[in-house]
Amino acid sequence: MSRDAPTLEDVAQEAGVSRATVSRVINGVRNVDPGIQETVRRAIERTGYAPNRAARSLVTRRSQTVALVVSGAGDTPEEVHNAVATRVFADPFFGRVVSGVVGYLRPRSMHPLLMFAESEETRRQVLTDLRQGSADGALVVSTHADDPLPALLADAGLPAVLFARPSRPVPLSYVDLAHRDGAALAADHLLARGCRRIATITGPLDVAASRERLAGFRDTMARRGYPYVPVAEGGFTLDTGASAMSALLSEHPDLDGVFAANDLMAQGACQTLREHARHVPSDVAVIGFDDSSAAVGCRPALTTVRQPVEEMAAAMARLLDEQVRGVRGEATSVIFEPELVVRESA
Amino acid sequence: MSRDAPTLEDVAQEAGVSRATVSRVINGVRNVDPGIQETVRRAIERTGYAPNRAARSLVTRRSQTVALVVSGAGDTPEEVHNAVATRVFADPFFGRVVSGVVGYLRPRSMHPLLMFAESEETRRQVLTDLRQGSADGALVVSTHADDPLPALLADAGLPAVLFARPSRPVPLSYVDLAHRDGAALAADHLLARGCRRIATITGPLDVAASRERLAGFRDTMARRGYPYVPVAEGGFTLDTGASAMSALLSEHPDLDGVFAANDLMAQGACQTLREHARHVPSDVAVIGFDDSSAAVGCRPALTTVRQPVEEMAAAMARLLDEQVRGVRGEATSVIFEPELVVRESA
DNA sequence: CTGAAAGCGCTAACAA
DNA sequence: TTGTTAGCGCTTTCAG
Numbered sequence: 001m002s003r004d005a006p007t008l009e010d011v012a013q014e015a016g017v018s019r020a021t022v023s024r025v026i027n028g029v030r031n032v033d034p035g036i037q038e039t040v041r042r043a044i045e046r047t048g049y050a051p052n053r054a055a056r057s058l059v060t061r062r063s064q065t066v067a068l069v070v071s072g073a074g075d076t077p078e079e080v081h082n083a084v085a086t087r088v089f090a091d092p093f094f095g096r097v098v099s100g101v102v103g104y105l106r107p108r109s110m111h112p113l114l115m116f117a118e119s120e121e122t123r124r125q126v127l128t129d130l131r132q133g134s135a136d137g138a139l140v141v142s143t144h145a146d147d148p149l150p151a152l153l154a155d156a157g158l159p160a161v162l163f164a165r166p167s168r169p170v171p172l173s174y175v176d177l178a179h180r181d182g183a184a185l186a187a188d189h190l191l192a193r194g195c196r197r198i199a200t201i202t203g204p205l206d207v208a209a210s211r212e213r214l215a216g217f218r219d220t221m222a223r224r225g226y227p228y229v230p231v232a233e234g235g236f237t238l239d240t241g242a243s244a245m246s247a248l249l250s251e252h253p254d255l256d257g258v259f260a261a262n263d264l265m266a267q268g269a270c271q272t273l274r275e276h277a278r279h280v281p282s283d284v285a286v287i288g289f290d291d292s293s294a295a296v297g298c299r300p301a302l303t304t305v306r307q308p309v310e311e312m313a314a315a316m317a318r319l320l321d322e323q324v325r326g327v328r329g330e331a332t333s334v335i336f337e338p339e340l341v342v343r344e345s346a
Numbered sequence: 347m348s349r350d351a352p353t354l355e356d357v358a359q360e361a362g363v364s365r366a367t368v369s370r371v372i373n374g375v376r377n378v379d380p381g382i383q384e385t386v387r388r389a390i391e392r393t394g395y396a397p398n399r400a401a402r403s404l405v406t407r408r409s410q411t412v413a414l415v416v417s418g419a420g421d422t423p424e425e426v427h428n429a430v431a432t433r434v435f436a437d438p439f440f441g442r443v444v445s446g447v448v449g450y451l452r453p454r455s456m457h458p459l460l461m462f463a464e465s466e467e468t469r470r471q472v473l474t475d476l477r478q479g480s481a482d483g484a485l486v487v488s489t490h491a492d493d494p495l496p497a498l499l500a501d502a503g504l505p506a507v508l509f510a511r512p513s514r515p516v517p518l519s520y521v522d523l524a525h526r527d528g529a530a531l532a533a534d535h536l537l538a539r540g541c542r543r544i545a546t547i548t549g550p551l552d553v554a555a556s557r558e559r560l561a562g563f564r565d566t567m568a569r570r571g572y573p574y575v576p577v578a579e580g581g582f583t584l585d586t587g588a589s590a591m592s593a594l595l596s597e598h599p600d601l602d603g604v605f606a607a608n609d610l611m612a613q614g615a616c617q618t619l620r621e622h623a624r625h626v627p628s629d630v631a632v633i634g635f636d637d638s639s640a641a642v643g644c645r646p647a648l649t650t651v652r653q654p655v656e657e658m659a660a661a662m663a664r665l666l667d668e669q670v671r672g673v674r675g676e677a678t679s680v681i682f683e684p685e686l687v688v689r690e691s692a
Numbered sequence: 693c694t695g696a697a698a699g700c701g702c703t704a705a706c707a708a
Numbered sequence: 709t710t711g712t713t714a715g716c717g718c719t720t721t722c723a724g
Contacts, residue, residue, distance in 0.1 A: 404702085
């Protein structure tokens, strides 16, 4: 019995007070005599007491945990799960999300519970987990445009916040970036440094962010007198960036500037340019997007449009927290402004 | 009231049986009449019942959750936490760990709770969280050799399993790779393809795995008649791999083979070699370690020594699970065998 | 094979 | 300001 973890009762006994008083001290409820407070603290110290989370959750109806769910496409078979997890985590983006989320959660003694939802069944599982109270709500990072999870969550009335505006409207809060503004920043920077034959490598065009970045870039270029911009579509990966660059180069050998919709593709573009004996930035200036770790890892270091992912992720956590606590009623969206980071590539 | 989640009692009422019976059906306890079983199932369906996790945990004293803790060095200040999370997640290795862990956990309706322990305070927090029952045990991935967390966990008697053998002995289970065997594979492959002036780029030598890989490589080379192997130390990153390669090249311009202690450094080495106009593999053969996503992403694709990270991570989860369930008493270690993966670079 | 009842450890009315 | 008490929703003896 002495091997069992001490309970509130044990501490109360040790301190010579009631359970309720100890509970008050622990939860920082006012109206507790400072002297008693000290006595209780010492008793807690002596007994090595740690409040049982399950018991607390049972009465507060809150788990102090949020699901961080990586949500995929329509129906990835179970077997490919490995690939999904590996790919997502390999992307420096996700690390920044985790970082931001933990930054908000940790000071509040909350934790993220990791979940994947890449198939019909696993999505159902996420809903069940939430209904069971495994987590108080979900932070959803979708890897595909047509992710059905947000709608499911909304229909079930479960608290959730999304990263990026969903392709079809859903009554859920989300955080997003002013992608158009970011692309405008890129266009203006390339033009300012004297580039005149500028192309762009887009992300997958079924992703809203990709379309926004392209639209913003084109708009600004047109407004500045360059209505025609060569475009190649990539897939946000190094490889596709490299291929897209090859394609652009063979069509327009005289290019002197490229805007890639993310850093990984910009890096791929740099590789291709080097292989084609183009110097970056003197022959061709390259500008990326995100300011991910790839940007500084790239040689030359990438000039890029910074997306404040950590802050965005922290905001997600905050929105969810407020929603769970009932501080916030309606679904809200928070849009962040991008920022140009000038390094060597442009 | 009707908006409240249905409880066991509601289901029992609906099915016309007692709470206990419903509980038995849900938990698959035998001794329940098949007819009643069916009735109960239907009642569950109709009510949309989902068992409350906190309530269950309170009585079973199990959270069905394990902490996946990324544990850092001595005393990273709180502010640098971002960097830690970002760096760790950027490493493709961690994604594979998550993948393996989730692969084991999910079929058992368990989830990983993400935690970071990079300072005195956050380590204390991890211990507290575990004592509170936030998780049933910890899966620890240390990023530094002198990580104090394992010892703390062991002292507190908390269930835990480590990735890699701790530098100082600790009575905890762990999984690891036969690093020496892997290095031997690399040496033999380079020799077999005709390389005769072979060097190696090691990982940080305060990391046991780095030392093992180096020792294994040297042993095999010596045994094959090459007692002297040029060595350069790297830091498991692309940059350090590139620098190490430069150093080796300036000392030994006639090198024809390199073994790098991980893929990222091998990739860096390839970059340097290209800059120095050495063709890979015809001038210099390069072999990496891990078979991470970097290996396939690299141009040329990396020949490498595969570390079955997913399986290793799954084994960690299994060991922990068994320990929590009391199936396993003593600390155990499971050592995995590496495998050569031949691609283009050697 | 099924039901009644006793908690698991905690918080939160309500009394004092 | 403190204590008493009634549950939170579930599992699990123990009877029947």
